[in-house]
Amino acid sequence: MLLFRQLKTWIYWKAKVRWLQNWGNFKMFNLNNKLIIPFITLGFKIIGILLVFGLGFGGAFLFNKYISSNPYSFWQIVFFLFIFVEGISNGLATGRWISSSKEESWLLASTPIGSIKYILFLWIDESLWMLRNSFFSNIAGIIGALLVFPVKITYLVIAFFIVIIFYFLISLCTTLIQYYIIKKSVYLKGKGLISNLLIPLLLVPIIYLLTKILTPWLLTFPVVSESENILTDYITWIEDGLDILLSSGELVLSLVNQWYYPYSLLAELMVNGSFFIPIIGSFLYILFLLLVALFLLNVISRKDNVTNMDNSKFDDKVTKFFILVSKCILNKKLKERHVQYYLISLLKNYLAKRNLFVVLGSSLWPIITFIFTFIYFSPNYLSERFVLAFSILITVYFPFHVVNSIYTKLKMKLSFDNEGSFLQVLIAYGASPEYLYDLKTKVVRVLSLPGYFYVTVVTFIFMPIPIFIKVGLFILSIISYIVITKFVLLHSVLVPHYEFYNLSQIGKYPDQIKMKNSINTLIISITLPIIPVTMYLLKDIQESLLIFFSTLWILVGLGIGYFFLSRILKKRFTYFDIEEISINRTYIVNALFWKERLILIIFTIAIYITGAILSIFREFVVAEILVLIPVIIIQLILISSYNQKRKIENKRNITIN
Numbered sequence: 075m076l077l078f079r080q081l082k083t084w085i086y087w088k089a090k091v092r093w094l095q096n097w098g099n100f101k102m103f104n105l106n107n108k109l110i111i112p113f114i115t116l117g118f119k120i121i122g123i124l125l126v127f128g129l130g131f132g133g134a135f136l137f138n139k140y141i142s143s144n145p146y147s148f149w150q151i152v153f154f155l156f157i158f159v160e161g162i163s164n165g166l167a168t169g170r171w172i173s174s175s176k177e178e179s180w181l182l183a184s185t186p187i188g189s190i191k192y193i194l195f196l197w198i199d200e201s202l203w204m205l206r207n208s209f210f211s212n213i214a215g216i217i218g219a220l221l222v223f224p225v226k227i228t229y230l231v232i233a234f235f236i237v238i239i240f241y242f243l244i245s246l247c248t249t250l251i252q253y254y255i256i257k258k259s260v261y262l263k264g265k266g267l268i269s270n271l272l273i274p275l276l277l278v279p280i281i282y283l284l285t286k287i288l289t290p291w292l293l294t295f296p297v298v299s300e301s302e303n304i305l306t307d308y309i310t311w312i313e314d315g316l317d318i319l320l321s322s323g324e325l326v327l328s329l330v331n332q333w334y335y336p337y338s339l340l341a342e343l344m345v346n347g348s349f350f351i352p353i354i355g356s357f358l359y360i361l362f363l364l365l366v367a368l369f370l371l372n373v374i375s376r377k378d379n380v381t382n383m384d385n386s387k388f389d390d391k392v393t394k395f396f397i398l399v400s401k402c403i404l405n406k407k408l409k410e411r412h413v414q415y416y417l418i419s420l421l422k423n424y425l426a427k428r429n430l431f432v433v434l435g436s437s438l439w440p441i442i443t444f445i446f447t448f449i450y451f452s453p454n455y456l457s458e459r460f461v462l463a464f465s466i467l468i469t470v471y472f473p474f475h476v477v478n479s480i481y482t483k484l485k486m487k488l489s490f491d492n493e494g495s496f497l498q499v500l501i502a503y504g505a506s507p508e509y510l511y512d513l514k515t516k517v518v519r520v521l522s523l524p525g526y527f528y529v530t531v532v533t534f535i536f537m538p539i540p541i542f543i544k545v546g547l548f549i550l551s552i553i554s555y556i557v558i559t560k561f562v563l564l565h566s567v568l569v570p571h572y573e574f575y576n577l578s579q580i581g582k583y584p585d586q587i588k589m590k591n592s593i594n595t596l597i598i599s600i601t602l603p604i605i606p607v608t609m610y611l612l613k614d615i616q617e618s619l620l621i622f623f624s625t626l627w628i629l630v631g632l633g634i635g636y637f638f639l640s641r642i643l644k645k646r647f648t649y650f651d652i653e654e655i656s657i658n659r660t661y662i663v664n665a666l667f668w669k670e671r672l673i674l675i676i677f678t679i680a681i682y683i684t685g686a687i688l689s690i691f692r693e694f695v696v697a698e699i700l701v702l703i704p705v706i707i708i709q710l711i712l713i714s715s716y717n718q719k720r721k722i723e724n725k726r727n728i729t730i731n
Contacts, residue, residue, distance in 0.1 A: 122211060123210050123211050123214045124214070126211040126212075126214045126215045126218070127214040127215065127217060127218040128218060129215060129218065130214065130215030130216060130217065130218025130219040131218035131219065131221050131222060132218075133215075133218075133219065134148060134218065134219040134221070134222035134223055135222050136316060137151075137222075138222055138223070140316060140317065145223035145225070145345050146341050146342065146345045146346070147331065147341075148219070148223050149223065149225075149340070149341040149344055149345060150331065150335075150337050150338055150341045151337075152216070152219065153233075153237060153336075153337035153340045153341060154335075154337040156212065156237055156241060157237060157240045157241055157244060157336060157337055158244065158337075160208065160212075160241065161240065161241045161242075161244035161245045161248065162244060162245075162248050164201060164204055164205070164241075164245045164248075165244065165245040165246065165247065165248025165249040165251075165252065166248055166249075166252055167200075167204060167578075168197055168200045168201055168204065168245065168248075168249045168252075169248065169249040169250070169251070169252025169253045169256070170252065170256070170425075170578055171196075171200050171578045172193065172196045172197060172200065172249065172253055173252065173253050173256040173257050173425075193250075193253065193371070193374070197245075197246060197249050201242065201245055201246075201249075216234075223345075225344050225345060226347065229343060229344045229345075229347055230344060232343065232344075233340045233343050233344040236340060236343075236356050236360075237340060239360055240336060240356075240359070240360070240363075243360065243363035243364065243367065244363065246363075246367050247363060247366050247367050247370065250367060250370035250371065250374060251370065253374065254370065254373065254374055256424065256425070256428065257374075269429075270429065270430075270431035270432045270434070270436050270437075270483075271431050271434070271436055274436040274437060274439045274440060275436075275439070277439070277440040277443075278439055278440060278443045281440045281443045281444050281447070282443050282447050285443070285444050285447040285448050285451070286447055286451055287318060288315070288318060289447070289448055289451040289452060290451070291311075291314055291315050291318050292448070293452060293453075293456065294311060294314070295311060296308060296310075296311055334355065336355070336356060336359045339351065339352040339355045339356055339359075340352060340356065389421060389422075389427070392421060392430065393417065393418055393421045395524075396417050396421070396520050396521065397414050397417060397418075399520050399523055399524060400413050400414065400417060400516070400517075400520045403516060403519050403520060403523065405512065405516050407509070407512055408509070408512055408513055408516060412513055413513065413516055413517065413520070416513060416514070416517055417517060417520065419487075420484070420487045420488075420517065423486070423487055425486055425487075425577060426484050426486070426487050429483035429484055432479060432480050432483040432484070432525075433480060433521050433522065433524060433525045434524075434525045435476045435479075435525030435526060435528070435529040436525075437475065437476075437479045438472060438475055438476065438529050441475070442529070442533055445464050445468070445533075446536070448460065449461055449464065459610065459611055460611075461537060461538055461539055462539060462543075462610070462617060462620065462621075463607045463610060463611060463620075464537075465534070465537050465539055465543070465544075465547055466547065466603060466606075466607060466620070466621075466624045467602065467603075467604075467607060468530075468533060468551075469547045469548075469550050469551045469554065469628065470550075470551070470554045470598075470601045470602050470603075470628060471598075471602065472526065472529060472530050472533070472551065473526055473530075473551055473554050473555035473558050473559075474554070474558050474594075474597065474598065474601075476522055476525055476526040476529065477518065477522045477526070477555070477558050477559050477562050478562065478594065480518065480521055480522045480525070481518060481562050481563070482581075484521070485566075485580055485581045486577040486578075486580050488514055488517065488518055488563065489514075489563065489566040489580050489581055490507075490510065490511055490514060490563050490566040490567045490570060491566050491567075491570035491571055491572050491574075491580070492566075492577075492580050493510075493572075494572050494573075494574065497510075497572060506647075507567075507647050507650045508647050511563060511567060511643075511647075514563055515559060515560060515562070515563060518559050518562055518563070519559045522555075522559065523555075526555060530548065530551055531548070534547065534548055543621065546621075546625070550625065550628050550629075553628075553629075553632060554601060554628065554632060557601075557632045557635065557636050558597060560636070560639075560640075561593060561597070561635075561639045561643070564593055564639060564642070564643060565586055565589040565590040565592075565593055566581065566586065567643065567646055567647075568589055568642070568646060568713070569583070569585045569586050569589050571583045571586065588712070589712070589713065592709045592712040592713050593639070593709075593713060595705065595709050596635065596639075596706060596709040596710065596713065597635055599702055599705050599706050599709065600631035600632075600634055600635050600706060601627075601628055601631035601632055601635065602631075603623065603624040603627035603628055603631075604698060604702070605627070605698050605699060605702070606619075606620055606623040606624045606627060607620070607624065608698060609623075638710065639713075642713060642714070675708070675711065678703075678704040678707045678708060679704065681700050681703060681704045684700050
């Protein structure tokens with residue numbers, strides 16, 4: 075009972091702290107009432123649950139129509155996804171959280187909790203916190219599926235109870251393995267080999283096969299048709315794709331259709347009402363997972379942490395390589411020794427080491443596979459157009475993707491606010507916010523340049539386009555890379571959160587996520603020449619005009635983006651106040667922000683809806699223009715909506731005077 079009371083108190087306290095951290099300091103939208111954003115988010119969550127209900131029903135309906143009418147096969151896949159896919163993903167995320175939590179030292183020093191109990195406390199707390207996002211959605215999806223494949227409520231409840239046990243035990247085992255690798259093992263630390271090398275490599279043949287199968291269907295998209303019924307054309311095209319895609323589901327079923335697997339036992343219980351074998355089999359699996367968890371806990375309790383170990387010879391060589399790269403990237407504002415020190419500090423961090431191979435740009439390998447496979451299996455008269463279209467699009471997309479993937483993996487060291495309250499000390503000793511931003515921006519460039527360079531060069535080498543076009547597009551890509559890297563940290567400056575208590579929280583606050591999405595959407599919208607490419611594919615313009623308009627689009631877009639975002643950044647640093655780093659800083663908003671822009675927003679939404687409707691009627695170029703303009707305007711408004719303390723105070727002073 076004492077353990078239960080301790081756990082209940084811990085979870086209640088942590089949930090309250092997390093709620094206040096996530097929503098108590100929302101720095102966008104300039105809203106006086108702090109409850110507006112949480113309630114709006116809750117509304118979207120409810121809409122999301124309803125959508126999942128529809129997806130559950132739609133998925134079951136399509137499965138019944140195109141793959142198999144056997145409910146046993148359907149529930150096999152559902153239980154497999156929930157037990158293994160969600161259980162393992164939850165365990166990996168929880169393991170990362172526990173491994174980087176400051177609560178470990180606090181719990182061991184300030185409470186009588188033992189070394190094993192605190193791990194279980196943190197795991198239960200984090201698992202329940204993460205499950206809150208998907209629990210009701212999963213229930214809604216299951217209810218939707220039950221409309222197509224109904225079962226008895228008794229069997230459903232029993233099966234669901236056993237599934238929850240499987241889910242938590244697999245999550246626990248995955249968490250303990252992840253924790254052991256990060257905190258305890260010298261030999262298994264790795265450099266993110268599985269997530270950053272193995273998984274992209276495994277995706278390459280899968281993407282190749284899927285693209286090969288789907289390319290003939292994708293080429294039949296009803297861009298132009300003699301039919302008067304446009305809706306019928308779209309529905310027919312979608313049904314043809316579903317026939318191709320879902321018919322391959324038989325191969326998946328053959329791989330998972332073994333009666334002795336845990337998800338098969340549960341499907342047997344729920345569909346056919348068999349109790350003896352499913353219950354006994356599930357009990358044996360649960361017992362096995364418990365023994366594995368106990369073994370892992372025992373191993374963990376016997377070993378000391380090794381997170382502060384020295385760099386290996388490989389780590390030292392990697393560090394020297396990146397220091398050499400940093401010397402090739404000139405920035406007169408920065409002292410080279412500061413860049414080298416920060417690089418060494420980052421590459422010594424045990425969490426950064428676990429994602430080191432992300433710098434290879436491996437996340438682009440599946441995309442490159444799709445591009446070349448699609449071009450290869452397209453007819454000659456179309457492949458020539460697709461080659462040039464893809465070459466122009468990757469000019470902007472490759473640097474954008476590589477830079478953002480590296481920042482996302484290493485944001486615990488690259489984010490502007492990752493220093494926490496220690497930033498006050500740095501500023502007190504003479505470091506300006508602008509200098510720190512430039513320093514971290516250069517480190518991002520140093521880490522991303524090798525991967526971006528080799529992926530882009532290799533792709534352009536194999537693209538069958540004239541050499542002068544390759545050189546021109548590569549120069550455009552380098553310019554895009556320079557501009558994109560300039561603003562990859564911008565969201566963490568506009569809406570910083572220095573109050574994090576776990577490194578896994580960096581960059582994951584709701585307002586930071588929204589600001590980052592807005593900045594990325596703006597950059598892609600104004601730099602990716604989608605309209606000239608669409609006109610070229612529709613044969614409205616020739617190759618020479620495509621190259622001219624695309625080059626103009628990219629350069630003008632980069633210029634506009636650089637001007638606007640640089641102005642925002644400069645204004646932010648002009649009114650930067652060291653007091654805002656304090657957790658108890660003043661919350662000041664501009665109540666007139668949305669009133670001043672209401673007419674513009676309504677007009678923008680109307681244009682967007684008009685563009686969406688025109689796309690249905692195959693007026694693609696006009697539709698893209700009418701959709702793109704509102705998207706850009708909305709993102710500009712959202713980026714400008716961060717709470718600008720000094721600017722508002724100045725307005726008040728002018729009003730008083």
